[in-house]
Amino acid sequence: MRCLLLLALGLAAVAARKELTPHPHQGLSDPYPPGKPETELASKDIQLLRDGKLVQQSFKKGGGAGRALAVQDLHAPPDYVWDRILDFGNYPKMVPKVVKCNNYEVETFRNGTEAIKTRMVMNVFGAKFDNHIYHTYFKSLSSLTWTLDYARRSTLDDSVGYWYVEPCPDKSKQDVQEWSRVYYSCMLRVPKWVPGIVVNFLEKKAVSEANMWLKREAEAKFAKDKVSGQQLGKRGGTGGGVFGGFSLKGAGQHAAAPAAVEEEEDEDEEFTIAGTALGVARKAATFGVGYGAGWFMHARAVRRRSEEE
Ligand SMILES: *[C@@H]1O[C@H](CO)[C@@H](O)[C@H](O)[C@H]1NC(C)=O
Numbered sequence: 001m002r003c004l005l006l007l008a009l010g011l012a013a014v015a016a017r018k019e020l021t022p023h024p025h026q027g028l029s030d031p032y033p034p035g036k037p038e039t040e041l042a043s044k045d046i047q048l049l050r051d052g053k054l055v056q057q058s059f060k061k062g063g064g065a066g067r068a069l070a071v072q073d074l075h076a077p078p079d080y081v082w083d084r085i086l087d088f089g090n091y092p093k094m095v096p097k098v099v100k101c102n103n104y105e106v107e108t109f110r111n112g113t114e115a116i117k118t119r120m121v122m123n124v125f126g127a128k129f130d131n132h133i134y135h136t137y138f139k140s141l142s143s144l145t146w147t148l149d150y151a152r153r154s155t156l157d158d159s160v161g162y163w164y165v166e167p168c169p170d171k172s173k174q175d176v177q178e179w180s181r182v183y184y185s186c187m188l189r190v191p192k193w194v195p196g197i198v199v200n201f202l203e204k205k206a207v208s209e210a211n212m213w214l215k216r217e218a219e220a221k222f223a224k225d226k227v228s229g230q231q232l233g234k235r236g237g238t239g240g241g242v243f244g245g246f247s248l249k250g251a252g253q254h255a256a257a258p259a260a261v262e263e264e265e266d267e268d269e270e271f272t273i274a275g276t277a278l279g280v281a282r283k284a285a286t287f288g289v290g291y292g293a294g295w296f297m298h299a300r301a302v303r304r305r306s307e308e309e
Contacts, residue, residue: 020151020152021152021153022150022151022152022153023132023148023149023150023151023152023153023154024153025150025158026150027147027148027150027158027160028157028158028189029147029158029159029160029187029189030063030064030160031063031145031147031160032063032064032067032145032160032161032162032185033062033063033064033145034136034138034141034143034144034145034162034164035138035141035143035164036141036142036143036164036166037057037059037064037069037162037164037183037185038059038060038061038062039057039058039059039060039069039071039183040057040060041055041057041071045057045071046170049071049072049073049170049181050073050170050172050173052073053072054070054071054072055070055071055072056068056069056070056071057069057070057071059185064162064185067185067187068185069183069184069185070183070184070185071181071182071183071184072181072182072184072215073168073170073179073180073181073182074179074180074181074182074214074215074218074219075178075179075219075222075223076178076179076180076218076219076221076222077167077177077178077179077180077222078142078165078166078167078180079232080180080218080221080222080225080232081165081180081182081214081218082142082165083218083221083232084214084217084218084221085144085163085165085214086116086137086144088101088102088103088116088118088120089101089102089103091120094213094217095213096213097122097123097124098120098121098122099121099122099123100119100120100121101118101119101120101121102118102119103116103117103118103119104117104118104119104132105117111140112139112140113136113137113138113139113140114135114136114137114139115134115135115136116134116135116136116137117132117133117134117135117149118132118133118135119131119132119133120133127194127195128155129155129156130154130155131148131154131155131156131159132148132149132151132152132153132154133146133147133148133149133154133159134146134147134148134149134150142164142165142166143162143163143164143165144162144163145160145161145162145163146159146160146161146162147159147160155191156188156189156190156191157189157190157191158187158188158189159186159187159188159189160186160187161184161185161186161187162183162184162185162186163182163183163184164182164183165180165181165182165183166180166181167179167180167181168180168181169181178222178226180218182214
């Protein structure tokens with residue numbers, strides 16, 4: 001009996017140690033700065049947004065310049081969009097491939113900005129990704145950025161990302177105050193063991209399986225509250241978070257042609273999955289990527305030699 005107990009304690013200690021092992025580096029990808037992205041929407045893009053499509057842009061200036069950026073209009077006010085993005089505890093119910101998600105540390109600074117550390121476990125066709133993500137929710141700037149929490153070990157080699165939500169500026173909409181414009185961008189570095197078959201499958205199914213979780217969830221909640229005359233309640237206990245990709249039906253129509261899957265000679269190199277739903281694959285040099293499960297769903301995977309090596 002005592003033996004078993006000791007063994008159990010021993011295993012628990014091993015598990016705890018593993019969890020608290022720092023990541024092997026302190027970040028390889030540049031984090032995104034918070035705030036409104038500098039980008040220009042052409043009139044054809046504005047038309048696509050009106051049609052409910054996902055539009056691909058790139059950051060014009062500043063941190064993140066050249067990185068792919070996804071833009072979408074949702075029929076829900078910004079409060080509703082944030083309510084869903086920050087509901088990390090419910091990601092397993094909302095975001096495809098997320099099997100476990102919880103915040104392990106939440107801190108609100110004096111200026112209202114929140115640091116939200118989230119463990120998110122995803123299962124992508126049997127490949128398990130156990131990541132520790134350090135989100136910063138800049139409420140006053142209506143944006144959320146993230147990096148990995150480098151104090152803990154994650155499966156992904158690196159991930160940085162960004163959300164920005166604004167009241168929809170499209171004055172052609174009669175009920176424009178009920179709409180938001182959402183911007184998303186993400187970069188991802190995937191370790192070499194991730195099987196090519198997983199990557200290929202993702203590439204083929206990316207668009208068909210895209211299910212627009214953020215659009216779906218925010219619009220559904222808003223529509224329900226509107227019908228029942230309810231107000232958005234206070235955000236619940238788990239804090240919020242952000243993640244995932246939203247994708248749009250039809251995103252594929254605007255996505256770049258799939259980049260060829262490049263065979264990797266040197267198995268020690270890392271490769272990066274680029275989110276084509278976000279238009280990332282268009283330029284091989286720009287790796288926008290998904291870090292949330294939702295992302296993987298929309299990711300068109302590109303195997304390539306990491307540029308940073
Ligand atoms: C708020 O405070 C945090 C912590 O000191 C800081 O990182 C952040 O830049 C400050 N400003 C804003 C706009 O969040």
